[in-house]
Amino acid sequence: MTTEPIKQRATQAGLAHGSLLSAVSLSRQLQGQWIWQGISFDAFQGDRIAVVGPSGAGKSLLLRALAGLDPIQAGRIIFDGQPMERQFMPRYRSQVIYLHQRPALTEGTVEENLQQVYRLAIHRDRTYDRNQILHYLKLLGRTADFLQRPSAVLSGGEAQIVAFLRALQLSPRILLLDEPTASLDIETARRLEALVQAWRAENLQRAYLWTSHDPTQIQRITDRQITLNGGG
Amino acid sequence: MEQSYIQINNGQLALAAALILINVILSVVLQLGLERRLAIASVRMIVQLLLVGYVLEWVFTLRNPLWVLLVALAMTAMAGASAVDRTRRRFRRIYWNSFFSILTSSFLVTGLAVSGIIRVEPWYDPQYVIPLLGMVLGNALTGISLALDRFTEDLASRRDQIEAFLALGATRWEAAHKRIQEALRTGMIPTINSMLVMGLVSLPGMMTGQILAGASPIDAVRYQIVIIFMIASGTALGTIGVILLTFQVLFSREHQLRLERLNKVK
Numbered sequence: 228m229t230t231e232p233i234k235q236r237a238t239q240a241g242l243a244h245g246s247l248l249s250a251v252s253l254s255r256q257l258q259g260q261w262i263w264q265g266i267s268f269d270a271f272q273g274d275r276i277a278v279v280g281p282s283g284a285g286k287s288l289l290l291r292a293l294a295g296l297d298p299i300q301a302g303r304i305i306f307d308g309q310p311m312e313r314q315f316m317p318r319y320r321s322q323v324i325y326l327h328q329r330p331a332l333t334e335g336t337v338e339e340n341l342q343q344v345y346r347l348a349i350h351r352d353r354t355y356d357r358n359q360i361l362h363y364l365k366l367l368g369r370t371a372d373f374l375q376r377p378s379a380v381l382s383g384g385e386a387q388i389v390a391f392l393r394a395l396q397l398s399p400r401i402l403l404l405d406e407p408t409a410s411l412d413i414e415t416a417r418r419l420e421a422l423v424q425a426w427r428a429e430n431l432q433r434a435y436l437w438t439s440h441d442p443t444q445i446q447r448i449t450d451r452q453i454t455l456n457g458g459g
Numbered sequence: 460m461e462q463s464y465i466q467i468n469n470g471q472l473a474l475a476a477a478l479i480l481i482n483v484i485l486s487v488v489l490q491l492g493l494e495r496r497l498a499i500a501s502v503r504m505i506v507q508l509l510l511v512g513y514v515l516e517w518v519f520t521l522r523n524p525l526w527v528l529l530v531a532l533a534m535t536a537m538a539g540a541s542a543v544d545r546t547r548r549r550f551r552r553i554y555w556n557s558f559f560s561i562l563t564s565s566f567l568v569t570g571l572a573v574s575g576i577i578r579v580e581p582w583y584d585p586q587y588v589i590p591l592l593g594m595v596l597g598n599a600l601t602g603i604s605l606a607l608d609r610f611t612e613d614l615a616s617r618r619d620q621i622e623a624f625l626a627l628g629a630t631r632w633e634a635a636h637k638r639i640q641e642a643l644r645t646g647m648i649p650t651i652n653s654m655l656v657m658g659l660v661s662l663p664g665m666m667t668g669q670i671l672a673g674a675s676p677i678d679a680v681r682y683q684i685v686i687i688f689m690i691a692s693g694t695a696l697g698t699i700g701v702i703l704l705t706f707q708v709l710f711s712r713e714h715q716l717r718l719e720r721l722n723k724v725k
Contacts, residue, residue: 294626296715316714321628331619349628394627 246305247272247434248293248323248401253302255288262288266302268453270401272432277445279438280455286438287328289455290403293436294325306401317349324399328406330383330390337381337389338374344393356396363392366425367418384415391419395426402426402435409440420448463673476501515589524583531592535562538596542603542701548611550708550720557603560700565595568693576685591689594665598650598690599697606646606698610705611721613638621716631710639702646698650691657687 246269254264262285270276278286291297293304295316304311306323332340342355361371367388381389387407394402402423408416427433436453439445445452479501486493521527539558543549569592573579579587614621617638624634657663665686669679711717 295713296622296625298711298713298715298717312713317628317630320626320714324628325626327619327623327626329619331617331623333620344624344627347624347627347629347633349630390623397627 245271247274247307247432249305250293251303251305253289253292253304254300255285255292255297256300257288263455264301266453266455270434270436272434273427274434274451275427275449276434276436277439277449277452278436278455279445279452282440284455286455287405289453290325290405290436290438294323294403295319296325317347321349321397322399323401323403324394324397325403326390326394326405326407328409330386332378332381332386332389335378336374337376337378340378340389341374341393341396344397350397353397359396360392363395363422363425366422384411387411387419388415388422391422395422398430400433402433404435404437406438406440408444416444420444424448464671472505476505518585518589521585524581527583527585527588530585530589531566532562534589534593534596535565538565538600542600542607545604546608546611546724548608548615548721548723550705550722552708553607553705556701556704556708557607560697560704561596561599561603564693564696564700565592565599568689568696569595572685572689590665591686594686595689595693599694601649602646602694602698603701605648606642606702607705609645610638610642610702611709613641614709614716615718615721618716618718625714625716629714631706631714631716634714634716635706635710639706642702643695643698646702647695650694654687654691657683663687 248270250266250268253266255262266289268276278289280286288297292299295304295311306314306319311319333343335343338357338360341360344350345353345355357374360374364370364373369388373385376385378386378389391407404423408419411419423435427435437445437449479497482497483494485491486497518527518530521530536558539561540554542557542561543553546553569588570582572591573588574582577587582588614635621634621638625631653661663683663686666676666679666683669682670676674682709717709720
């Protein structure tokens with residue numbers, strides 16, 4: 228796939244056949260200011276999309292809106308053929324997972340952090356799969372010892388690794404990655420990229436949207452772009 | 460009317476006020492800067508209490524339940540407002556939420572106690588209703604303001620963690636549950652602490668008052684037990700009520716944390 232501007236198909240977006248996640252004329256207002264208006268695009272199965280634009284263009288706000296974490300002032304989000312407002316948000320979010328730039332862990336060990344999410348009602352029918360985690364850890368160059376580390380002593384990069392694992396183990400269909408490697412060293416950033424590719428390789432229908440300030444990273448890991456210009 | 464206690468005249472009040480002079484002198488000598496605040500607090504206390512004394516003299520003559528209810532409502536409104544005044548973050552309906560919680564909890568508890576437990580005749584006898592309600596309100600207001608403050612501060616400072624859970628598929632209830640628990644625990648601390656040391660460290664003011672007024676200590680203790688239960692259940696109910704209402708405001712039906720509805724006050 229080549230990097231193509233998304234606008235070409237923006238006009239009929241949201242109705243495209245086979246679309247996994249569609250945005251139709253989304254607009255976001257914050258304190259009386261339009262951050263973006265009339266954003267439309269389709270994310271298809273297997274899509275690797277970069278969300279780019281200057282600081283303050285509302286890249287985070289777009290991903291947060293797609294995760295249903297913020298209200299939007301106009302437009303619709305359609306996932307799997309169903310408008311978001313008609314879906315049960317916890318179920319929606321178990322399939323469209325948003326990852327924050329700053330990882331937020333709770334007290335306890337890494338493994339406790341990973342197990343904790345299975346106590347949520349929406350994930351109760353699944354069980355924690357240690358082998359899968361060990362497999363992922365291997366890709367990250369870590370051993371099982373990592374699981375026993377208390378979350379309080381983790382570095383920023385290590386905490387982000389835990390946040391990634393916590394999300395990936397739930398096998399989401401779409402990941403919304405909000406500058407997840409912005410404050411990490413190159414080594415860790417590369418490993419997290421590899422981890423996301425491994426998650427996607429497990430099922431080629433999985434898709435992600437990734438925001439980043441790093442053009443080389445965008446070139447490495449995404450096929451096309453959504454450009455936000457800022458100022459609406 | 461026969462008095463079983465010593466009445467206090469104005470001269471004696473002045474003597475009592477002189478006790479505070481000791482503190483003022485200390486403050487001036489040691490340059491503690493307390494004298495102004497002490498003086499203001501003393502004057503306010505005297506004025507407020509004397510006024511309340513006169514108001515109560517009038518209230519206790521009321522034989523119309525509507526008037527009693529009106530006085531009770533006015534007290535409740537003041538309690539609801541001052542519970543909010545001590546919080547640092549507010550939202551649009553916070554006064555209404557506070558008033559509603561404190562009203563339902565304190566009226567329910569006081570109503571049940573007056574009509575079902577103490578069995579006052581008539582039920583609106585202000586001599587019972589007003590002081591009992593006042594005690595429930597005073598404690599519920601502390602619980603509500605502590606819990607509100609804790610809950611809103613917690614949501615603001617732990618936003619990332621709460622949203623991380625929402626993003627992983629937590630319901631708003633699951634994401635807020637720990638914060639709600641902490642807020643309720645904080646709101647109940649003063650009540651539970653005072654219950655634990657009751658009689659050992661502190662003799663409750665009301666009980667002391669009754670004993671000074673000539674009641675037998677055993678009777679006074681029985682009243683005190685009833686009142687402590689009223690206070691504890693009123694505070695718990697009011698605190699739970701206000702936190703649940705706040706939860707409804709700050710977490711939307713779409714399972715979003717809506718912190719922008721919270722404004723910091725100076």
